[in-house]
Amino acid sequence: MSGQSGAAQKTAGLADKREVIISSALDLFRHYGYRRTSMEDIARAAAVAKGTLYLYFKSKDELFEAICRTLAEQVAEGVTAAEALDLPLERKLAALMEAKLGFVYRWILSSPHAAELVDSGSRLKENVFGDVHVQFQNAVLQLVREGTQRGELDPKASGLTQEAAAETLIAAACGAEKAPDEETFRRQLAAIIKLTLRGLRA
Amino acid sequence: MSGQSGAAQKTAGLADKREVIISSALDLFRHYGYRRTSMEDIARAAAVAKGTLYLYFKSKDELFEAICRTLAEQVAEGVTAAEALDLPLERKLAALMEAKLGFVYRWILSSPHAAELVDSGSRLKENVFGDVHVQFQNAVLQLVREGTQRGELDPKASGLTQEAAAETLIAAACGAEKAPDEETFRRQLAAIIKLTLRGLRA
Amino acid sequence: MSGQSGAAQKTAGLADKREVIISSALDLFRHYGYRRTSMEDIARAAAVAKGTLYLYFKSKDELFEAICRTLAEQVAEGVTAAEALDLPLERKLAALMEAKLGFVYRWILSSPHAAELVDSGSRLKENVFGDVHVQFQNAVLQLVREGTQRGELDPKASGLTQEAAAETLIAAACGAEKAPDEETFRRQLAAIIKLTLRGLRA
Amino acid sequence: MSGQSGAAQKTAGLADKREVIISSALDLFRHYGYRRTSMEDIARAAAVAKGTLYLYFKSKDELFEAICRTLAEQVAEGVTAAEALDLPLERKLAALMEAKLGFVYRWILSSPHAAELVDSGSRLKENVFGDVHVQFQNAVLQLVREGTQRGELDPKASGLTQEAAAETLIAAACGAEKAPDEETFRRQLAAIIKLTLRGLRA
DNA sequence: CATGAATGAGGCTTCATTCAT
DNA sequence: GATGAATGAAGCCTCATTCAT
Missing domain, CATH: 1.10.10.60 (Homeodomain-like)
Incomplete structure (x- = not known):
């Protein structure tokens, strides 16, 4: 500018x-x-x-959809960037989580009004955020697989398949989205990742 | 009748x-x-x-508030009941989580429209659900303390205070609320608890 | 009242x-x-x-439709009443025409804005005024048939079938609807009927 | 081009x-x-x-007025041409009617939306189509006069002045404008003219 | 002349709330 | 207490018109 x-x-x-x-x-x-x-x-x-x-x-709904699409794009960029990073397991997982759940994305999805997203656009959530969510899931799953192969992780020790382990990592991390502010969010996200990874370690 | x-x-x-x-x-x-x-x-x-x-x-908002109050009461009853249970650490934590995050509470808070709760009543969430949330936090914290005293848990090993450990357990469990259905919710909740507790174990 | x-x-x-x-x-x-x-x-x-x-x-359109329906009902009553009259050919035809084309009906259909009827309700005209129009056509046709049977009319002399004669009588009478005021309307309608009937007489 | x-x-x-x-x-x-x-x-x-x-x-209304003026001109040309024809009474009347009520004119005045003409321009109809209508009326009146003089017509036999006879001929013919299509229009117009003229004949 | 982005008045409809019965 | 007809503010959207380029 x-x-x-x-x-x-x-x-x-x-x-x-x-x-x-x-x-x-x-x-x-x-x-x-x-x-x-x-x-x-x-x-x-x-x-x-x-x-x-x-x-x-064309309408208020379409404006809303455009906003979501814009945000989804930004998230997708962030996730893609995080995927490309060459970091140790925990830091890479943190980077992925931050990219997906972080700042902008959390703005909309955890805002008190984000639920209206589904309201107005019906299956908008699926349509707009579905792609990036799949990309994100795959990235986490990939991480779990690599960690397991390297012997760093052992999902079976917790009675979980690799898929279930990835799903659980994501679900747990999502809990951080309820945080009232950015700082709390980051702190909770880090703690959740640390704890859940520790739980998965061999 | x-x-x-x-x-x-x-x-x-x-x-x-x-x-x-x-x-x-x-x-x-x-x-x-x-x-x-x-x-x-x-x-x-x-x-x-x-x-x-x-x-x-008196108004639509007040009706909504009354609904929330009713729900909060039910949740409080459930949490109180869970607190009274004499169970091993993990099972008691699961009971508490289930009582707080489970059935009725999740109905409203994770419904696609639950976010509107904050919408209409503004600081309603604090006012109505604040008490039971504090009760719940204390119950989890108490559990962590007991576990630590017994040597079953070791928050410091993860760099967490007992308070932070309790907060993290709760935050992670909240992620299960995004589950699309009851069954998924229970499965994810169980997995999250297992993993995070494992991460906290001595 | x-x-x-x-x-x-x-x-x-x-x-x-x-x-x-x-x-x-x-x-x-x-x-x-x-x-x-x-x-x-x-x-x-x-x-x-x-x-x-x-x-x-329910809507502006529906209000408009209700108006049309009300008018159509009034017209239908008038036509039915005219059908029941026992009058000589010309006077009965005049009564029918007056009932169908007259006062209320002309209010709406010849008002400068009546065309909007079709606009707003799409096929409203057919739906709402169709029935009474058919009733009216049949009544006129019946009149022509009776007149022809009695030897009073002779459509063939003008190269018309009975149906075409009835259609022409109606079409010609419709021209009166363009009259700027009630009085002119009645005068023109009477003259048109007189002339067209004269043209059909044996 | x-x-x-x-x-x-x-x-x-x-x-x-x-x-x-x-x-x-x-x-x-x-x-x-x-x-x-x-x-x-x-x-x-x-x-x-x-x-x-x-x-x-200058405005949408003025554009509409210009359209009407254009159409009125075309009609005037047609009427003038019809006036110049040297034909027997019925055929000349038919030519005049066709010129005035026919193709282009009917396009606008009988279109489902033609009534809006008056809507937008208020007294537009008078202003724009007034002249040609007077010309047309005079032409028909002239025809009636000539026919009466030649003994071909006898308005008095129907209780009409020459002026009223002309007015009635026009009014009746206008009924054809309601026809749903070009062909019906021509057929009805012909039948109306035949019948009304027959009614006026000596 | 030509453009088309921008304007803002005005239209239809919804719905929380009131009040006479 | 119970009713539901009535209200009117407020919302979304359209479109004739203007004006800077």
Whole structure:
């Protein structure tokens, strides 16, 4: 942003309006929930007229879906990046968890209003977040497999298959999403990972 | 109904009406969410007139709060009962978790619309579920303390205080609430408890 | 209305509200057209709140349909009454035409906005006015048949079947519906009937 | 298009754009009605930008008026041509009627949405179609006069003045405009003329 | 001239709440 | 206490029109 010329900024202004709307709406949805946020509110927050919203999104639901898609993309990028890291088991698992459950993703899914996601878009959750979730599951499963092969992990000792172990790691980590703030989230996530991994170790 | 006297029926009728409303509303809220459930719907489901709802509850929000309070009470009873059990560590922890996270509580908090709980009552969650949550936290903490004293657990080995260990156990278990069905919930809860406890064991 | 007691009036008041709305809406639709008449306008004219309209009609379209149905019923009654009359050919035909094309029916179908009927309700015209139109066609056809049998009419002399003769009588009479006012309508209708019948006479 | 010079193309292009808009809008109005046709639709159909419409027409209403004026001109030409024909009474009357009520005119006035003409322009009908209607009335009246003078017609026998006879002929013929298709229209118009003329004959 | 992004008034509908019976 | 007709604020969306480029 800093190095752009005036002309570039202007050009960006038009293209960015969509993103300004998305970002304003995301804020409002997170703070007040889908239903309590009116299109009027969003328009005011984005500093555009009500009708302008409909130039970029066919309906309130579609705006919401666009927000989710944007977030899902960011999450997918994060997960992909985490997958590429060359780290020891626990740190890599932490990186994956953080990428999937972390900041942006948790914004929407753990916000008090995230449940409305399913409300408005019906099977939206599946459609929008399904892909990245599968990618994430596979990555964790892969980690468990490698750890088991290396003899670092021993799921059977806890009576779990490799698949069940991965599922349990994920489920437990999800508990951190209830944390009230970013810091608590990170601390709990780390502790959960440490404990569950310890439980899986050979 | 058959054996009751007329007076009893009347009394019961009046007392029951409040509960009929609560129970009808709970069903609807769980199925359709707070916002999508109209007072009209509730009245119809409870077989009373719309105006009657306002004889028992000052507003829709207050009705919702009453529902939550009812649920919180049930959970508190379950937790208290679990606390009284004399069981080995893991089984007692499982009983506590089940009581707190289980059936009814999960019905509302993990239903697709449970997040609206916070929506309508704002700080309702704190107010209504705060007490039982504290009770629950203390019960788990107590369990950790006992386990540590007995030498069964060793939080320090994982770099955790007893308080942090209890917090982590709870957080991890909460992840099971995302399970799509009762059975999955129980299986995941059990696995999470097993793994985290194993991680805490001396 | 005149002989009713106060209580009866009160009772009627509730039942009548539907009719007050219909009648207010009919006036507005006729004067300003379907689209230019807002539900707000109708509510104001009927002296009720906007929401009240929706207690009686599910939507604006349904209100419009109800109006049409009301009118169609009135027309059907008029046609049935005209059919029962024992009059000479021309006067009976005039009575039929007047019943079908006359006052109320013309209000809606020839009002500058009647065409919107088809607009809003799609195939509403067929559904709502179809029955009475068929009844009317049959009545005219019957008249032509009787006249022909009695030797009073001779469609063949004009190269028309009895059916075509009836169709033409109706079509020609419809031209009167364009009249700007009631009086002109009646005068033109009478003249058209006289001329076309004369043209059919033996 | 191919043989035109660049200059001519440009000139034609500019002049044509107005007509392209009118013709595109006419199509849309006829198919979907005035209100259901948005300026956006018209712009798209005419392959110009929305703003361009306002370079040629001050408003949607004015565009509509321009369309009507165009149609009225075409009708006037047709009536004038029919007036010049040297034909026997019935055929000339038929030609006049066809010119006035026929193809283009009926397109707009009998289309399901033609009534909206009055809607948007209020007294537009009078203003735009008034002149040609007077011309038409005079032409028919002239025909009646000539026929009466020649002894071919005898309005008085039906109790009509010459003026009333002309008015009735026109009114009756208008009934054909309700015909659902071109063919029915022509058949009904012919039958109506035949019958009414027969009724006027000496 | 031409464009099309932006505007904002206005329309339909829902629903929590009230109140006369 | 019980009723349910009535209310009216508030929400989503459309579209004729404008104006900076």
